[in-house]
Amino acid sequence: MSDVIFIVGYYRSGTSGLSGALTKLGVEIQSEAAANEHNPLGFYEVPELIQFDVELMNSLGMQWGDVAALPEGWHTRPELARFTARLDQILRRRFPPATKLWGIKHPHLCHLLPLYENAVRQAGHTPHVVHIFRDPATSAASQLLKNGLSRAHALLLWLGYATAAERNARHLKRSWLTYGHLLAHPEACFRQLEADLGLPLTRLRPDGMAQAKAYLTGELNRSKALPAEGLYPPLERLVARLWEAIEAGDHSPAL
Numbered sequence: 617m618s619d620v621i622f623i624v625g626y627y628r629s630g631t632s633g634l635s636g637a638l639t640k641l642g643v644e645i646q647s648e649a650a651a652n653e654h655n656p657l658g659f660y661e662v663p664e665l666i667q668f669d670v671e672l673m674n675s676l677g678m679q680w681g682d683v684a685a686l687p688e689g690w691h692t693r694p695e696l697a698r699f700t701a702r703l704d705q706i707l708r709r710r711f712p713p714a715t716k717l718w719g720i721k722h723p724h725l726c727h728l729l730p731l732y733e734n735a736v737r738q739a740g741h742t743p744h745v746v747h748i749f750r751d752p753a754t755s756a757a758s759q760l761l762k763n764g765l766s767r768a769h770a771l772l773l774w775l776g777y778a779t780a781a782e783r784n785a786r787h788l789k790r791s792w793l794t795y796g797h798l799l800a801h802p803e804a805c806f807r808q809l810e811a812d813l814g815l816p817l818t819r820l821r822p823d824g825m826a827q828a829k830a831y832l833t834g835e836l837n838r839s840k841a842l843p844a845e846g847l848y849p850p851l852e853r854l855v856a857r858l859w860e861a862i863e864a865g866d867h868s869p870a871l
Contacts, residue, residue: 617713617740619815623721624729624785626777628758629750630795633832635660635721637798640827641806642820644718646710660721664706669724672699672731680724681765683772685780691730703735713740717815726781733788744813745790747781748798749862752855768848771855778858786869789813794863802829 621643625631635645639660647660673679676690690696711718725732733743756770765773791812798805803825810817818825861871 618711618716618718618742620711620736620741620743621717621719621813621815622725622729622732622743622745622785623719623748624725624745624781625723625748626726626750626755626774626781627723628755628762629723630748630793630798631721631723632659632661633795634746634748634793634798635719637802637806637828637831638719638817640821640831641817641824642717643817644711644715645721662710662720665720665722666724668699668703668706669722669728672696672728673724675699678727681763681769681773683769683776685776686727691734696731700731700735703731704738707735708739711741717820723777726777726784729781729784743788744815745785745788746793746809746813747785747790748793748795749778749859750795752859768851771847771851775855775858778862782867782869792862792865792867799832802832 621638623631623635623638623645625634635647639645639647645660646662670680675696676686678684678686720732722728729745736743752771752774755774756765756767759765759770759773760767789812791809793805793809806818806825806828809815821827861867
């Protein structure tokens with residue numbers, strides 16, 4: 617029926633910037649959450665789905681800021697059938713069959729992707745994933761500013777969200793970006809997405825590429841990295857190792 621792009625990334629990692637650029641290319645992404653000083657160009661999120669995510673995570677004994685992973689096989693639990701049915705209804709109402717290429721962006725997708733994948737497949741859509749990462753020190757600085765998280769807490773969350781997102785999407789057609797590369801080389805990134813996902817992203821609108829490139833300005837990158845000094849050494853090494861692998865394009869499941 618249609619293709620779905622899940623934009624899967626940790627908080628403050630450029631997911632909103634990528635979503636806005638994709639809408640300029642011609643992807644349908646709904647944006648109902650009001651813009652503010654943290655995201656002046658909009659969040660590209662749907663409060664109804666955010667509320668759904670919160671209630672689902674709470675039912676599993678989890679909140680967005682917890683560093684623990686969700687239980688193994690959580691999405692197959694019989695007691696979650698009501699959430700599956702509710703999500704199916706929301707997505708069918710918001711994205712009818714006539715919507716041929718659409719996307720959803722919520723940081724919670726790092727953990728909740730299996731349930732969302734089941735819902736879109738049940739409705740006859742084909743899921744794709746775009747992972748976007750921002751360097752962890754800058755993500756942590758942005759989390760400190762927006763949510764008051766300590767540096768260690770923010771970095772632990774970055775690790776947990778990044779690894780959960782990778783595990784949950786291994787079997788799907790997907791692509792990888794860093795926010796810095798997207799801002800510096802948008803056209804190359806969009807053409808890479810197009811090739812990786814097998815979707816005609818750069819051919820949806822005659823002026824789509826020009827509009828997407830114009831959208832990705834320095835206004836979207838305002839945080840400065842927090843220093844690494846004084847961080848618990850094992851955490852510092854683990855964060856550095858994962859970021860090095862991401863930058864190198866080393867996304868092997870073994871790693």
